[in-house]
Amino acid sequence: MIEKYRGRACAAFESSLSRHTLTHTHTHTRARTHTHTGRARARASVVIRMVIRVYVASSSGSLALKKHQQEVVGFLEANRINFEEVDITMLEDQRLWMYKNIPEEKRPEKGNPLPPQIFNGTVYCGDYEDFFLSKEVNTVFSFLGLNSQASGKDAESEAV
Numbered sequence: 001m002i003e004k005y006r007g008r009a010c011a012a013f014e015s016s017l018s019r020h021t022l023t024h025t026h027t028h029t030r031a032r033t034h035t036h037t038g039r040a041r042a043r044a045s046v047v048i049r050m051v052i053r054v055y056v057a058s059s060s061g062s063l064a065l066k067k068h069q070q071e072v073v074g075f076l077e078a079n080r081i082n083f084e085e086v087d088i089t090m091l092e093d094q095r096l097w098m099y100k101n102i103p104e105e106k107r108p109e110k111g112n113p114l115p116p117q118i119f120n121g122t123v124y125c126g127d128y129e130d131f132f133l134s135k136e137v138n139t140v141f142s143f144l145g146l147n148s149q150a151s152g153k154d155a156e157s158e159a160v
Helices: 010-018 061-076 092-101 128-134
Strands: 020-025 031-034 052-056 083-087 117-120 123-127
Touching: 010 123, 052 061, 052 092, 061 083, 083 092, 092 117, 123 128
Parallel strands: 052 083
Antiparallel strands: 020 031, 052 117, 117 123
């Protein structure tokens, strides 16, 4: 393909390569845009990305439970917050991990905690009731452990 540019376009092509702008975009980092020149070096600002995980049950017969799950997922989508939806009815190991990582004080006296349960990486954020309360007082981003209204537009969620 480079041979296609030989001749009159070659000088312009090589010139554009000598002054190029790179944007470092990785799933685990957020970096600034840098212009590389002969003397300047790029410095990336690395932020480890924590993943918001919403644990749901796709095969629940409870309409209230389905509504709660939809409300959490809908809010995250509407605010363009990156998240993963984990279906505990299909992934036994994820269900057990969720149960194990919910703090003792948040577990019901009888039975298992019901979805949706929300985590930021391995850090427990809360259940639907906690989410609803944080939404009522406009503190959802803090509840999720995000620095600000980080959205998909930013490409990465910022973790505290």
